[in-house]
Every structure is written in C-alpha cells, then in structure tokens.
Amino acid sequence: MIAQEELPMVAMPSMNDTHLEDIILINQLSAAAQSRNIPATKIFLEELIEHSMAHFSGEEAMMKEYNFPPLAIHKAEHDRVLKELNNITRIFSEGEGDFSLVTSYVDGSLIPWLLNHIETLDTVSAMFIVNATKS
Numbered sequence: 001m002i003a004q005e006e007l008p009m010v011a012m013p014s015m016n017d018t019h020l021e022d023i024i025l026i027n028q029l030s031a032a033a034q035s036r037n038i039p040a041t042k043i044f045l046e047e048l049i050e051h052s053m054a055h056f057s058g059e060e061a062m063m064k065e066y067n068f069p070p071l072a073i074h075k076a077e078h079d080r081v082l083k084e085l086n087n088i089t090r091i092f093s094e095g096e097g098d099f100s101l102v103t104s105y106v107d108g109s110l111i112p113w114l115l116n117h118i119e120t121l122d123t124v125s126a127m128f129i130v131n132a133t134k135s
C-alpha cells in the first residue's frame, strides 16, 4: 500500500495524473492480494501491466519528441520493470495463487522502485520536456 501523499510530484501535470492512477491500481492490487482474492488479483495485475505499458510508452514518446539524451537509460528501466511485472503475473497465474509473492513484490520492490524512479528519472525528464516546450 502507498499513500497518495507519498507520491513525488514532477513538473508535468499529465505525468502526475498517470502516476496517481498507477498508485491507485497498485493499492487495488495490494488489497486484492491481501484478501486472497485470486480473480481480483489477476485482474489488477493485468490492468497494472496495461497501465504501465501506456504510462511508459507515453513518457518514451515525449522524450523521443524532445530528443532527451538519456532516453535509452530511462527506457531500459521501464523495460526491466515491465518484464518483472509480466513474470510475477505469469508465476501467480500458473501457480495456486501465491499471494505472498505478489505482496512482497509490490511492497518490497515495485513501490520503492516507482517512488525512486519518479524522484529521479521522471523528475529530470519532466523538467527537460517542460523547458524544451518553453524554448
């Protein structure tokens, strides 16, 4: 679980909106896993993958449009996490509903990564894009 107030803000409101949707989905996933609801956990895992794909490709398209130099580094992080999310979803779906796998991944890996990613790469990218649109 992650509180809305913990979400770091970047210079682009559209990115902040996407990040807010992201943590709402993550919290729904956590709640589903904590209540040991297999169908709901699967649905929120799938929704989180879909949302993350749109979230990441949206940022990458903007970085490309404004020729943001560290695009490859930023994209590599997105790709790595997307792969992790897909793996967790596959293992959860194939198994007998390993809820602790999902909760430990979300709390121990995904949330700390997301907060750090927003504070670093997303913050820098948003600042660069906002400055580029001004000039």
Ligand SMILES: [Fe+2]
Binding pocket: 015, 019, 055, 059, 118, 122
């Ligand atoms: Fe982001």
Ligand SMILES: [Fe+2]
Binding pocket: 056, 059, 074, 078, 117, 121, 122
């Ligand atoms: Fe990002």
